[in-house]
Amino acid sequence: MVTLNLLILICLAYVVFLFAVAFAADRAAIRGRGKWLNTPLVYTLSLSIYCTAWTFYGAVGFAARSGLEYVTIYLGPTLVMVGWWWALRKMVRVGRAQRITSIADLISSRYGKSNGLAVFVTIFAVIGTTPYIALQLQSVTLSFAVFTEAGAAIPLSHQSTALWVAAGLVLFTILFGTRNLDANERHHGVVMAIALEAVVKLFALLAVGVFVVWGLSGGVQGIVARIDASKIAEFDVSGSRWAGLTMLSAAAFLCLPRMFQVMVVENEDEGHLRMASWAFPTYLMLMSLFVVPIAVVGLDLMPEGANPDLFVLTVPLSEGQNGLAILSFLGGFSSATSMVIVAAIALSTMVSNHIVMPLWLSATGGTAVMSGDMRNVALLTRRFSIAGVIFLGYLYFHVSGGGTALAAIGLVSFAGVAQFLPAMIGGLFWRGATRSGAFAGLGMGFLLWLFTLFLPSFGPGTILPQAVFDQGLFGLIWLRPQALFGIVGLDPLVHAVMWSMTLNTGAFVLVSLLSFPQPVERLQAAQYVDVFQHSVTTGSWSGGMAQSEDLLIMSQRILGAPQAQAFFASAARAQGVNGYLPEPSPKFLNQLERELAGSVGGATAHAMVSQIVGRAAVSVEDLMAVADETAQIMEYSSRLEAKSAEQTRTARQLREANEKLTQLSVQKDEFLSQVSHELRTPMTSIRAFSEILRDTRELSAGEQAKYSSIIHDETVRLTRLLDDLLDLSVLESGRVNLNLQAGTLGNMLDRAEAAAGAGLRIERGKADGDIVLTTDLDRLAQVFINLMANTRKYCDADEPVLSISTMRTGGDLVIDFVDNGCGIRAGQQAVIFEKFSRLGDNTVGGAGLGLAICREIMTRLGGAISYLPGQAGAAFRVTLPLETRVAAQ
Amino acid sequence: MTPEQEAIIAERRSYRRRRMIDAARLLPVFGVAFFSIPLLWSGAEGRTSTTSAMLYIFGIWAVLAATSAAISRHLRPEGGGSSRQAGGR
Secondary structure, eight states: OOOHHHHHHHHHHHHHHHHHHHHHHHHHHHTTOOGGGGOHHHHHHHHGGGSOHIIIIIHHHHHHHHGGGGGHHHHHHHHHHHTTTTTHHHHHHHHHHTTOOSHHHHHHHHTTSOHHHHHHHHHHHHHHHHHHHHHHHHHHHHHHHHHHHHHOSSOOOHHHHHHHHHHHHHHHHHHHHSSOSOTTSOOHHHHHHHHHHHHHHHHHHHHHHHIIIIIISOHHHHHHHHHHHSTTOBOOOOHHHHHHHHHHHHHHHHHOHHHHIIIIISOOOTTHHHHHHHHHHHHHHHHHHTHHHHHHHHHHHSOTTOOGGGHHHHHHHHTTOHHHHHHHHHHHHHHHHHHHHHHHHHHHHHHIIIIIHHHHHHHTTTOTTTSSOHHHHHHHHHHHHHHHHHHHHHHHHHHHTTOSOHHHHHHHHHHHHTTHHHHHHHHHHOTTOOHHHHHHHHHHHHHHHIIIIITGGGOTTTSSOHHHHHHOGGGOTTEETTEETTOOSSOHHHHHHHHHHHHHHHHHHHHHHHSOOOHHHHHHHHHHHTTTTOOSOOOOOOOOSSOHHHHHHHHHHHHOHHHHHHHHHHHHHHHTOOSSOOOOOHHHHHHHHHHHHHHHOHHHHHHHHHHHHOOOOOOHHHHHHHHHHHHHHHHHHHHHHHHHHHHHHHHHHHHHHHHHHHHHHHHHHHHHHHHHHHHHHHHHHHHHHHHHHHHOSOOOHHHHHHHHHHHHHHHHHHHHHHHHHHHHHHHHHTOOOOOEEEEEHHHHHHHHHHHHOTTOEEEEOSGGGGOEEEEEHHHHHHHHHHHHHHHHHHOOSSSOEEEEEEEEETTEEEEEEEESSOOOOHHHHTTTTSTTOOOSSTTSOOOSOHHHHHHHHHHHTTOEEEEOOSSSSOEEEEEEESSOOOOOO | OOHHHHTSSOOHHHHHHHHHHHHHHHHHHHHHHHHHTHHHHTTSSSOOBHHHHHHHHHHHHHHHHHHHHHHHHTOOOOGGGOHHHHTOO
């Protein structure tokens, strides 16, 4: 038998151990060795404060009464967790971006930093959570009582147990929960202790489950047979309760202040959600896995009338498994204490930030600068709030006498906090949600919850008289608390949840649609709804005069002197100012407000800064900045796109230029080698024949004349080549002097024909003679001559015919030279205008410079020459402006 | 130049990531659907036994957790924290 003394000893040892763990974790975090404190595993385990003593003891009782219905309480959170990408991710991101300290802060900040809303939510949360804390105290007391009844020598009254437990919890919470003022600085010690308790309660419940299944029922087969034989053998859950409870638990999971505390406020890293998204559902599944077996075995073994809420304890105890019973007791103790601790921290933050601090601010004459040390005041408030919250729970327990079944209290509390859901989710996802809407929805939900669930939960005749249950409020039959609007036959809980949630959401949406938000609300709405687009608040402070010193004085009182000075100094450095006093720029004021919000909540911080700086003004520019932000991002990205397109274009141009340069270099090399080749051939023959003339004595006069004429011809050819090269280089370098004259086209063609038309039939149109050109006639004639000479040289027809036609297009004169040969092959058309390009075998003399010169001449004359494909034979088109615009010289 | 236009075809890795985000969004919908099925049982003739109901519910539960684990493995935060990408609504 376990004596009570032993139990108390074990209990104390466990508590000391928890203190040690929390202390060690806090120390490690302070020394910066707390990396292992921020793992996703610790985060996931800390979420397990969802599983309170209600889960640990109450779920079995729930199952013993109504079968599988209890799983709905865990299915809701499972669905929320699995769907983390929808809501939780956004909540955590907003919480971090806005330095949110509690759910009241989240809601009030969203709706224009309205402190009224924060006060409302806080009061509501305290009312909703108090029964829940009472529930925890009750379960610890009951579990103590189990051991007392089993073999206690000393009688221990329920009340005093509860009081001792409450006092212990107050001590722990104050020690580790109010170490630092900044709620955004994580409570490492508390979180670590909670994570440890999570392991203990899971292990304890699994141990009892394993014992029940394999120790008492002979394995899975045995327990299945036992379940089938029990009174909960059939799945008998009403559809409305199944759906209603699942939705309720999902809503409560998001809205419970303590869940918000661990999920959002204590969250160190958004990435932790990834692990929690699967690990926490697994945890919940394991927690509820053995509930039905324990309930069934308990119903089997325990005498009629035994409290099913305590089967987890009484079953091992009745089987003489004292060790297991103590483990199970520690599990229940862990569940209860961890919930109370976190709930007290969350609520105390809300109470001190949203109720006490504003009151204190206005009580001290409304100036944050004048009066004493705010830091101590805030910490003290928080400590008193913790004690107050836990004491309220104790009071509730004391008054209610701890009679009601655990699960019922839990559900009342759930339904209460679920009223935050429309305002919160609406605020996160709907820009149009307004403060008036939130007030309306919350107010409506609160009233209905109070009337249909909370007050009736005390039973008829306690607070609400029996008459109200029967005849309705003020005798109005449609105002009966459990049959609103005359609809009877619904389960009271489902009835309350359905009406409160629908009317809450309805009022919230309707009033939001009809009201018009203030500028601050609209700013915050953008910040919340588009938190993944915007990450920084836009300015909302119109900077004042020399208030930096006042701000520093105030901040020192809240943040502590060293921290505030460091913050101001770094802000001053960022502005390029020496010392501790930065300019009170809107940006700095926003940073400061955010920093203060981490300690005293958004609304209070806003109020304090505005006391010093003056009214916060949301300028039209601010609003426009928010509205424009999206447009700016789009514009920026399109600018980037344009820039990159431009760079692609430039790169292409550079590539082309490079290719051209490479080609030119190759061309230059080819040109040089061709020039030397061209020079060498005549030089060789000149040298050979001049040597013959010099060295051979007996040369006849005929031979001498022949050799000399060969030498002469070669020098002429050489000269011509050099002339051509010179000509080309002059043309290419643009140093050519054009000799502009007027003349008719006909004359020029005549000249060309006379020079090069021998042996060639030339067909010309009649209009030539009328066209008067003002150009360098000699150069143009050179082009014509060249073209005719080419035809004579290269045309392979038996009777070469060159037809010349002229026409005018626009301001240009177009002259086509078409012969009747076989033309130029397509592959060569591109190169014929290059230097030294000669077609076919070099059977006909010529250096291959003619067309290159023609092209240069035409360019200089402002026209062009091109090969005209698709004609009878080789065809060249000369284009010349009628109004001669001579190209730059 | 709109965001839709800039990403008609995403690279393979970010395509995979987007589909995983789709999966993460759809998973709770499937969860709700599967956990709603017990609503149909109470009306059926021949009551469902608690043991088979447990088998169903815990089975779905395990599958949901496993699927969520598989999906979240692929949802590592993108390098540099491009919240715009990650947060497409």
